[in-house]
Amino acid sequence: MVGQALAARLVELGHDVMVGTRDVARALARKEPDNRGNPGFGAWHAAHPTVQVGTLPQAGAHGEILVNAASGGASLEVLRQAGAERLAGKVLIDVANPLDFSKGMPPTLSVCNTDSLAEQIQRAFPALKVVKALNTTNAAVMANPAAVGDGNHTLFVCGNDGDAKARVTELVRSFGWRDVVDLGDIAAARGAEMLLPIWLRLFGVLGTPLFNFKVVR
Amino acid sequence: MVGQALAARLVELGHDVMVGTRDVARALARKEPDNRGNPGFGAWHAAHPTVQVGTLPQAGAHGEILVNAASGGASLEVLRQAGAERLAGKVLIDVANPLDFSKGMPPTLSVCNTDSLAEQIQRAFPALKVVKALNTTNAAVMANPAAVGDGNHTLFVCGNDGDAKARVTELVRSFGWRDVVDLGDIAAARGAEMLLPIWLRLFGVLGTPLFNFKVVR
Numbered sequence: 001m002v003g004q005a006l007a008a009r010l011v012e013l014g015h016d017v018m019v020g021t022r023d024v025a026r027a028l029a030r031k032e033p034d035n036r037g038n039p040g041f042g043a044w045h046a047a048h049p050t051v052q053v054g055t056l057p058q059a060g061a062h063g064e065i066l067v068n069a070a071s072g073g074a075s076l077e078v079l080r081q082a083g084a085e086r087l088a089g090k091v092l093i094d095v096a097n098p099l100d101f102s103k104g105m106p107p108t109l110s111v112c113n114t115d116s117l118a119e120q121i122q123r124a125f126p127a128l129k130v131v132k133a134l135n136t137t138n139a140a141v142m143a144n145p146a147a148v149g150d151g152n153h154t155l156f157v158c159g160n161d162g163d164a165k166a167r168v169t170e171l172v173r174s175f176g177w178r179d180v181v182d183l184g185d186i187a188a189a190r191g192a193e194m195l196l197p198i199w200l201r202l203f204g205v206l207g208t209p210l211f212n213f214k215v216v217r
Numbered sequence: 218m219v220g221q222a223l224a225a226r227l228v229e230l231g232h233d234v235m236v237g238t239r240d241v242a243r244a245l246a247r248k249e250p251d252n253r254g255n256p257g258f259g260a261w262h263a264a265h266p267t268v269q270v271g272t273l274p275q276a277g278a279h280g281e282i283l284v285n286a287a288s289g290g291a292s293l294e295v296l297r298q299a300g301a302e303r304l305a306g307k308v309l310i311d312v313a314n315p316l317d318f319s320k321g322m323p324p325t326l327s328v329c330n331t332d333s334l335a336e337q338i339q340r341a342f343p344a345l346k347v348v349k350a351l352n353t354t355n356a357a358v359m360a361n362p363a364a365v366g367d368g369n370h371t372l373f374v375c376g377n378d379g380d381a382k383a384r385v386t387e388l389v390r391s392f393g394w395r396d397v398v399d400l401g402d403i404a405a406a407r408g409a410e411m412l413l414p415i416w417l418r419l420f421g422v423l424g425t426p427l428f429n430f431k432v433v434r
Binding site for chain 2: 103108109112113114148149152153156158181182183184188190191192194195197198199200201202204205206208210211212213214215216217
Protein backbone atom coordinates (compact mmCIF):
# COMPACT_ATOMS: atom_id res chain seq x y z
CA MET A 1 0.00 0.00 0.00
CA VAL A 2 2.80 2.39 0.93
CA GLY A 3 4.76 1.65 -2.23
CA GLN A 4 1.67 1.98 -4.40
CA ALA A 5 0.61 5.27 -2.79
CA LEU A 6 4.06 6.79 -3.16
CA ALA A 7 4.62 5.46 -6.70
CA ALA A 8 1.26 6.85 -7.85
CA ARG A 9 2.00 10.23 -6.30
CA LEU A 10 5.52 10.36 -7.75
CA VAL A 11 4.43 9.64 -11.33
CA GLU A 12 1.63 12.19 -10.90
CA LEU A 13 4.37 14.70 -10.03
CA GLY A 14 6.34 13.75 -13.17
CA HIS A 15 8.97 11.42 -11.71
CA ASP A 16 10.35 8.34 -13.45
CA VAL A 17 9.41 5.54 -11.06
CA MET A 18 10.19 1.83 -10.88
CA VAL A 19 8.67 -0.51 -8.31
CA GLY A 20 10.91 -3.44 -7.45
CA THR A 21 9.51 -6.86 -6.62
CA ARG A 22 10.95 -10.37 -6.27
CA ASP A 23 8.91 -11.88 -9.10
CA VAL A 24 7.62 -9.37 -11.66
CA ALA A 25 5.38 -11.80 -13.57
CA ARG A 26 3.76 -13.11 -10.42
CA ALA A 27 3.19 -9.61 -9.04
CA LEU A 28 1.55 -8.43 -12.27
CA ALA A 29 -0.63 -11.55 -12.39
CA ARG A 30 -2.10 -10.72 -8.96
CA LYS A 31 -5.51 -9.21 -9.81
CA GLU A 32 -7.52 -10.18 -6.71
CA PRO A 33 -7.76 -7.87 -3.69
CA ASP A 34 -5.75 -8.87 -0.63
CA ASN A 35 -7.35 -9.83 2.69
CA ARG A 36 -7.63 -6.15 3.66
CA GLY A 37 -9.47 -5.21 0.47
CA ASN A 38 -6.52 -3.55 -1.24
CA PRO A 39 -6.35 -4.14 -5.00
CA GLY A 40 -3.98 -6.83 -6.22
CA PHE A 41 -0.72 -5.44 -7.58
CA GLY A 42 -1.62 -6.31 -11.19
CA ALA A 43 -4.99 -4.55 -10.92
CA TRP A 44 -3.32 -1.53 -9.33
CA HIS A 45 -0.67 -1.45 -12.05
CA ALA A 46 -3.26 -1.60 -14.82
CA ALA A 47 -4.59 1.70 -13.39
CA HIS A 48 -1.05 3.15 -13.12
CA PRO A 49 0.66 1.93 -16.30
CA THR A 50 3.38 4.62 -16.28
CA VAL A 51 4.91 3.08 -13.15
CA GLN A 52 7.63 0.70 -14.30
CA VAL A 53 7.92 -2.67 -12.59
CA GLY A 54 11.25 -4.46 -12.27
CA THR A 55 13.23 -6.88 -10.18
CA LEU A 56 14.79 -5.74 -6.94
CA PRO A 57 18.24 -5.31 -8.59
CA GLN A 58 16.64 -3.34 -11.45
CA ALA A 59 14.79 -1.06 -9.04
CA GLY A 60 17.94 -0.63 -6.97
CA ALA A 61 19.82 0.47 -10.08
CA HIS A 62 16.99 2.67 -11.36
CA GLY A 63 16.42 5.39 -8.82
CA GLU A 64 18.43 8.35 -7.63
CA ILE A 65 16.26 8.23 -4.55
CA LEU A 66 15.15 4.85 -3.24
CA VAL A 67 12.17 4.14 -1.01
CA ASN A 68 12.05 1.20 1.37
CA ALA A 69 8.37 0.35 1.48
CA ALA A 70 8.91 -3.30 2.36
CA SER A 71 7.62 -4.70 5.63
CA GLY A 72 9.93 -4.14 8.57
CA GLY A 73 10.83 -7.80 8.84
CA ALA A 74 11.72 -8.08 5.14
CA SER A 75 13.53 -4.76 4.72
CA LEU A 76 17.14 -5.87 5.20
CA GLU A 77 16.71 -8.90 2.94
CA VAL A 78 14.99 -6.84 0.21
CA LEU A 79 17.88 -4.38 0.24
CA ARG A 80 20.41 -7.25 0.12
CA GLN A 81 18.61 -8.65 -2.92
CA ALA A 82 18.66 -5.23 -4.56
CA GLY A 83 22.42 -5.34 -4.10
CA ALA A 84 24.60 -3.20 -1.87
CA GLU A 85 26.80 -2.17 -4.79
CA ARG A 86 23.82 -0.70 -6.68
CA LEU A 87 22.63 1.20 -3.61
CA ALA A 88 25.97 2.78 -2.72
CA GLY A 89 25.86 6.57 -2.53
CA LYS A 90 22.11 6.78 -3.02
CA VAL A 91 19.47 8.27 -0.75
CA LEU A 92 17.10 5.76 0.83
CA ILE A 93 13.83 6.97 2.33
CA ASP A 94 13.05 4.38 4.95
CA VAL A 95 9.27 4.31 5.40
CA ALA A 96 9.14 0.86 7.01
CA ASN A 97 8.16 0.09 10.58
CA PRO A 98 9.58 -2.91 12.45
CA LEU A 99 6.16 -4.33 13.34
CA ASP A 100 6.11 -7.80 14.84
CA PHE A 101 2.77 -9.51 14.34
CA SER A 102 4.02 -12.87 15.66
CA LYS A 103 2.70 -12.23 19.19
CA GLY A 104 -0.80 -11.30 17.99
CA MET A 105 -2.58 -7.96 17.78
CA PRO A 106 -1.70 -5.22 18.29
CA PRO A 107 1.78 -5.77 16.87
CA THR A 108 4.82 -4.95 19.00
CA LEU A 109 8.09 -3.59 17.63
CA SER A 110 10.82 -6.09 16.75
CA VAL A 111 13.44 -3.45 17.58
CA CYS A 112 13.14 -0.27 19.66
CA ASN A 113 14.44 1.86 22.50
CA THR A 114 18.19 1.21 22.07
CA ASP A 115 18.12 0.65 18.29
CA SER A 116 15.81 1.05 15.30
CA LEU A 117 15.17 -0.47 11.90
CA ALA A 118 16.62 2.60 10.20
CA GLU A 119 19.84 2.25 12.18
CA GLN A 120 20.02 -1.45 11.33
CA ILE A 121 19.71 -0.55 7.64
CA GLN A 122 22.30 2.21 7.93
CA ARG A 123 24.78 -0.16 9.65
CA ALA A 124 24.18 -2.95 7.10
CA PHE A 125 24.54 -0.55 4.14
CA PRO A 126 27.00 2.13 5.25
CA ALA A 127 27.23 3.64 1.75
CA LEU A 128 23.47 4.29 1.66
CA LYS A 129 22.26 7.67 2.90
CA VAL A 130 19.33 6.53 5.01
CA VAL A 131 16.64 9.09 5.83
CA LYS A 132 13.82 7.94 8.08
CA ALA A 133 10.65 9.67 6.98
CA LEU A 134 6.95 9.12 6.28
CA ASN A 135 6.68 6.09 8.59
CA THR A 136 4.44 7.93 11.06
CA THR A 137 1.43 8.35 8.78
CA ASN A 138 -0.97 6.24 6.78
CA ALA A 139 -0.08 5.69 3.12
CA ALA A 140 -2.83 8.00 1.86
CA VAL A 141 -1.72 10.78 4.20
CA MET A 142 1.99 10.49 3.46
CA ALA A 143 1.43 10.89 -0.28
CA ASN A 144 -1.17 13.60 0.09
CA PRO A 145 -1.00 15.34 3.49
CA ALA A 146 -3.82 17.70 2.51
CA ALA A 147 -6.14 14.68 2.98
CA VAL A 148 -6.04 15.49 6.73
CA GLY A 149 -6.61 18.88 8.34
CA ASP A 150 -5.69 20.81 5.19
CA GLY A 151 -2.12 19.53 5.58
CA ASN A 152 -1.57 21.41 8.83
CA HIS A 153 0.44 18.72 10.64
CA THR A 154 4.00 17.51 11.00
CA LEU A 155 6.39 15.19 9.19
CA PHE A 156 9.58 14.00 10.89
CA VAL A 157 12.84 13.33 9.06
CA CYS A 158 16.17 12.17 10.44
CA GLY A 159 19.43 10.81 9.10
CA ASN A 160 23.18 11.25 9.19
CA ASP A 161 23.54 13.04 5.83
CA GLY A 162 22.38 16.65 5.67
CA ASP A 163 22.21 16.78 1.87
CA ALA A 164 20.13 13.62 1.79
CA LYS A 165 17.70 15.08 4.31
CA ALA A 166 17.48 18.28 2.25
CA ARG A 167 16.62 16.26 -0.89
CA VAL A 168 13.98 14.24 0.95
CA THR A 169 12.54 17.40 2.49
CA GLU A 170 12.26 18.98 -0.95
CA LEU A 171 10.54 15.85 -2.27
CA VAL A 172 7.99 15.63 0.55
CA ARG A 173 7.28 19.34 0.27
CA SER A 174 6.23 18.61 -3.30
CA PHE A 175 3.67 16.16 -1.85
CA GLY A 176 2.24 19.03 0.20
CA TRP A 177 4.12 18.65 3.51
CA ARG A 178 4.69 22.10 4.97
CA ASP A 179 5.90 21.38 8.51
CA VAL A 180 8.94 19.11 8.14
CA VAL A 181 10.93 18.74 11.37
CA ASP A 182 14.53 17.47 11.22
CA LEU A 183 15.03 15.38 14.37
CA GLY A 184 18.78 14.99 13.86
CA ASP A 185 20.84 11.88 13.19
CA ILE A 186 19.54 8.44 12.29
CA ALA A 187 19.28 7.40 15.95
CA ALA A 188 16.23 9.68 16.12
CA ALA A 189 14.46 6.97 14.09
CA ARG A 190 13.94 5.22 17.43
CA GLY A 191 11.54 7.97 18.40
CA ALA A 192 9.83 8.02 15.01
CA GLU A 193 9.33 4.24 14.97
CA MET A 194 8.22 4.24 18.62
CA LEU A 195 5.27 6.43 17.60
CA LEU A 196 3.68 3.33 16.11
CA PRO A 197 2.08 1.94 19.30
CA ILE A 198 0.17 5.17 19.96
CA TRP A 199 -0.57 5.54 16.25
CA LEU A 200 -2.17 2.07 16.26
CA ARG A 201 -4.23 2.90 19.36
CA LEU A 202 -5.41 6.14 17.77
CA PHE A 203 -6.32 4.26 14.58
CA GLY A 204 -8.50 2.04 16.75
CA VAL A 205 -10.23 4.74 18.79
CA LEU A 206 -10.66 7.24 15.95
CA GLY A 207 -11.84 4.54 13.55
CA THR A 208 -9.86 5.98 10.66
CA PRO A 209 -6.21 6.15 9.58
CA LEU A 210 -6.81 9.69 8.32
CA PHE A 211 -5.11 11.58 11.15
CA ASN A 212 -1.61 12.76 11.94
CA PHE A 213 0.46 14.36 14.69
CA LYS A 214 1.18 18.07 14.65
CA VAL A 215 3.90 19.48 16.86
CA VAL A 216 2.25 22.60 18.27
CA ARG A 217 4.81 25.18 19.45
CA MET B 218 8.99 19.79 38.95
CA VAL B 219 5.92 17.83 37.89
CA GLY B 220 4.61 17.53 41.44
CA GLN B 221 5.24 21.19 42.12
CA ALA B 222 3.57 22.34 38.89
CA LEU B 223 0.49 20.18 39.50
CA ALA B 224 0.24 21.01 43.22
CA ALA B 225 0.45 24.76 42.49
CA ARG B 226 -2.20 24.49 39.80
CA LEU B 227 -4.51 22.38 41.99
CA VAL B 228 -4.44 24.77 44.96
CA GLU B 229 -5.00 27.64 42.53
CA LEU B 230 -8.15 25.81 41.42
CA GLY B 231 -9.29 25.42 45.03
CA HIS B 232 -8.28 21.82 45.75
CA ASP B 233 -6.97 20.55 49.08
CA VAL B 234 -3.50 19.25 48.19
CA MET B 235 -0.82 17.35 50.06
CA VAL B 236 2.61 16.58 48.64
CA GLY B 237 4.13 13.41 50.02
CA THR B 238 7.85 13.04 50.56
CA ARG B 239 10.10 10.57 52.40
CA ASP B 240 11.51 13.12 54.85
CA VAL B 241 9.35 16.21 55.36
CA ALA B 242 11.86 18.17 57.45
CA ARG B 243 14.68 17.56 54.98
CA ALA B 244 12.52 18.49 51.98
CA LEU B 245 11.41 21.76 53.58
CA ALA B 246 15.02 22.59 54.54
CA ARG B 247 16.09 22.40 50.89
CA LYS B 248 16.32 26.07 49.84
CA GLU B 249 19.02 25.90 47.15
CA PRO B 250 18.15 25.39 43.47
CA ASP B 251 18.87 21.94 42.04
CA ASN B 252 21.43 21.32 39.29
CA ARG B 253 18.87 22.26 36.63
CA GLY B 254 18.08 25.60 38.27
CA ASN B 255 14.74 24.58 39.75
CA PRO B 256 14.03 26.06 43.18
CA GLY B 257 14.67 23.85 46.21
CA PHE B 258 11.50 22.31 47.62
CA GLY B 259 11.59 24.49 50.73
CA ALA B 260 11.92 27.67 48.67
CA TRP B 261 9.09 26.50 46.39
CA HIS B 262 6.91 25.69 49.38
CA ALA B 263 7.49 29.11 50.95
CA ALA B 264 5.91 30.55 47.80
CA HIS B 265 3.03 28.00 47.92
CA PRO B 266 2.22 27.75 51.64
CA THR B 267 -1.30 26.39 51.13
CA VAL B 268 0.12 23.14 49.75
CA GLN B 269 0.36 20.71 52.67
CA VAL B 270 3.46 18.57 52.99
CA GLY B 271 3.36 15.13 54.56
CA THR B 272 4.97 11.72 54.63
CA LEU B 273 4.21 9.25 51.87
CA PRO B 274 1.66 7.39 54.05
CA GLN B 275 0.01 10.71 54.96
CA ALA B 276 -0.20 11.78 51.31
CA GLY B 277 -1.52 8.35 50.35
CA ALA B 278 -4.27 8.68 52.94
CA HIS B 279 -5.03 12.31 52.07
CA GLY B 280 -6.20 12.43 48.50
CA GLU B 281 -9.28 11.16 46.71
CA ILE B 282 -7.17 11.41 43.58
CA LEU B 283 -3.48 10.58 43.80
CA VAL B 284 -0.76 11.71 41.43
CA ASN B 285 2.40 9.69 40.87
CA ALA B 286 4.97 12.36 40.08
CA ALA B 287 7.94 10.32 41.29
CA SER B 288 10.69 9.35 38.87
CA GLY B 289 9.97 6.23 36.86
CA GLY B 290 12.58 4.18 38.68
CA ALA B 291 11.25 5.15 42.14
CA SER B 292 7.53 4.95 41.41
CA LEU B 293 6.78 1.43 42.63
CA GLU B 294 8.78 1.89 45.83
CA VAL B 295 7.15 5.28 46.56
CA LEU B 296 3.72 3.70 46.21
CA ARG B 297 4.75 0.79 48.45
CA GLN B 298 5.89 3.26 51.10
CA ALA B 299 2.58 5.12 50.79
CA GLY B 300 0.95 1.80 51.59
CA ALA B 301 -1.22 -0.36 49.38
CA GLU B 302 -4.03 -0.41 51.97
CA ARG B 303 -4.30 3.40 51.92
CA LEU B 304 -4.35 3.50 48.10
CA ALA B 305 -7.03 0.86 47.60
CA GLY B 306 -10.01 2.06 45.57
CA LYS B 307 -8.45 5.43 44.76
CA VAL B 308 -7.68 6.96 41.38
CA LEU B 309 -3.97 7.33 40.60
CA ILE B 310 -2.90 9.64 37.81
CA ASP B 311 0.40 8.17 36.66
CA VAL B 312 2.47 11.01 35.20
CA ALA B 313 5.82 9.24 35.49
CA ASN B 314 7.99 8.05 32.65
CA PRO B 315 10.28 5.03 32.97
CA LEU B 316 13.39 6.93 31.91
CA ASP B 317 16.70 5.13 32.34
CA PHE B 318 19.62 7.55 32.59
CA SER B 319 22.13 4.81 33.47
CA LYS B 320 23.30 4.40 29.86
CA GLY B 321 23.93 8.13 29.39
CA MET B 322 22.03 10.72 27.42
CA PRO B 323 19.52 10.66 25.92
CA PRO B 324 17.80 8.33 28.40
CA THR B 325 16.26 5.10 27.16
CA LEU B 326 13.12 3.52 28.61
CA SER B 327 13.54 0.92 31.35
CA VAL B 328 10.33 -0.76 30.17
CA CYS B 329 8.52 -0.49 26.84
CA ASN B 330 6.98 -2.25 23.86
CA THR B 331 5.50 -5.30 25.64
CA ASP B 332 4.88 -3.60 28.99
CA SER B 333 4.81 -0.14 30.58
CA LEU B 334 5.36 1.52 33.92
CA ALA B 335 1.63 2.16 34.27
CA GLU B 336 0.89 -1.53 33.76
CA GLN B 337 3.56 -2.46 36.31
CA ILE B 338 1.89 -0.13 38.82
CA GLN B 339 -1.58 -1.50 38.01
CA ARG B 340 -0.35 -5.09 38.49
CA ALA B 341 1.44 -4.28 41.76
CA PHE B 342 -1.57 -2.37 43.15
CA PRO B 343 -4.64 -4.05 41.66
CA ALA B 344 -7.03 -2.05 43.88
CA LEU B 345 -5.71 1.27 42.52
CA LYS B 346 -7.48 2.74 39.51
CA VAL B 347 -4.47 3.73 37.45
CA VAL B 348 -4.98 6.36 34.74
CA LYS B 349 -1.96 7.19 32.60
CA ALA B 350 -2.11 10.87 31.72
CA LEU B 351 -0.05 14.04 31.47
CA ASN B 352 3.24 12.16 30.95
CA THR B 353 3.62 13.37 27.36
CA THR B 354 4.09 17.05 28.12
CA ASN B 355 6.42 19.30 30.07
CA ALA B 356 5.32 20.18 33.63
CA ALA B 357 4.46 23.77 32.73
CA VAL B 358 2.32 22.63 29.78
CA MET B 359 0.48 19.87 31.64
CA ALA B 360 -0.67 22.25 34.36
CA ASN B 361 -1.48 25.07 31.96
CA PRO B 362 -1.96 23.87 28.38
CA ALA B 363 -2.76 27.39 27.20
CA ALA B 364 0.98 28.07 27.59
CA VAL B 365 1.40 26.44 24.15
CA GLY B 366 -0.59 27.22 20.99
CA ASP B 367 -3.55 28.60 22.94
CA GLY B 368 -4.18 25.10 24.31
CA ASN B 369 -5.02 23.70 20.89
CA HIS B 370 -3.29 20.31 21.30
CA THR B 371 -3.98 16.85 22.66
CA LEU B 372 -3.82 15.03 25.97
CA PHE B 373 -3.94 11.23 26.09
CA VAL B 374 -5.56 9.24 28.89
CA CYS B 375 -5.86 5.49 29.31
CA GLY B 376 -6.78 3.06 32.03
CA ASN B 377 -8.99 0.11 32.88
CA ASP B 378 -11.62 2.01 34.88
CA GLY B 379 -14.03 4.18 32.93
CA ASP B 380 -15.20 6.21 35.93
CA ALA B 381 -11.60 6.92 36.92
CA LYS B 382 -10.83 8.15 33.39
CA ALA B 383 -13.94 10.35 33.49
CA ARG B 384 -12.80 11.93 36.78
CA VAL B 385 -9.30 12.54 35.46
CA THR B 386 -10.68 13.97 32.24
CA GLU B 387 -12.87 16.37 34.23
CA LEU B 388 -9.85 17.41 36.32
CA VAL B 389 -7.55 18.05 33.35
CA ARG B 390 -10.30 19.96 31.56
CA SER B 391 -10.26 22.32 34.55
CA PHE B 392 -6.54 22.89 33.77
CA GLY B 393 -7.55 23.98 30.26
CA TRP B 394 -7.20 20.73 28.30
CA ARG B 395 -9.86 20.68 25.59
CA ASP B 396 -8.82 17.75 23.39
CA VAL B 397 -8.60 14.73 25.70
CA VAL B 398 -8.33 11.42 23.82
CA ASP B 399 -9.13 8.17 25.61
CA LEU B 400 -6.74 5.56 24.19
CA GLY B 401 -8.45 2.62 25.91
CA ASP B 402 -7.15 0.29 28.59
CA ILE B 403 -3.97 0.67 30.61
CA ALA B 404 -1.89 -1.24 28.01
CA ALA B 405 -2.17 1.90 25.86
CA ALA B 406 0.29 3.45 28.32
CA ARG B 407 2.97 1.69 26.24
CA GLY B 408 2.24 4.06 23.41
CA ALA B 409 2.02 7.12 25.66
CA GLU B 410 5.33 6.31 27.37
CA MET B 411 6.98 5.46 24.03
CA LEU B 412 6.36 9.06 22.94
CA LEU B 413 9.25 10.08 25.19
CA PRO B 414 12.12 9.40 22.77
CA ILE B 415 10.64 11.67 20.08
CA TRP B 416 9.61 14.19 22.75
CA LEU B 417 13.23 14.36 23.94
CA ARG B 418 14.51 14.83 20.37
CA LEU B 419 11.98 17.59 19.76
CA PHE B 420 13.01 19.27 23.03
CA GLY B 421 16.56 19.26 21.66
CA VAL B 422 15.83 20.56 18.17
CA LEU B 423 13.16 23.08 19.16
CA GLY B 424 15.24 24.33 22.09
CA THR B 425 12.22 24.59 24.37
CA PRO B 426 9.94 22.19 26.26
CA LEU B 427 6.97 24.42 25.42
CA PHE B 428 5.43 22.29 22.68
CA ASN B 429 2.97 19.44 22.49
CA PHE B 430 1.45 16.95 20.08
CA LYS B 431 -1.94 17.57 18.54
CA VAL B 432 -3.79 14.74 16.85
CA VAL B 433 -5.09 16.40 13.69
CA ARG B 434 -8.10 14.57 12.24
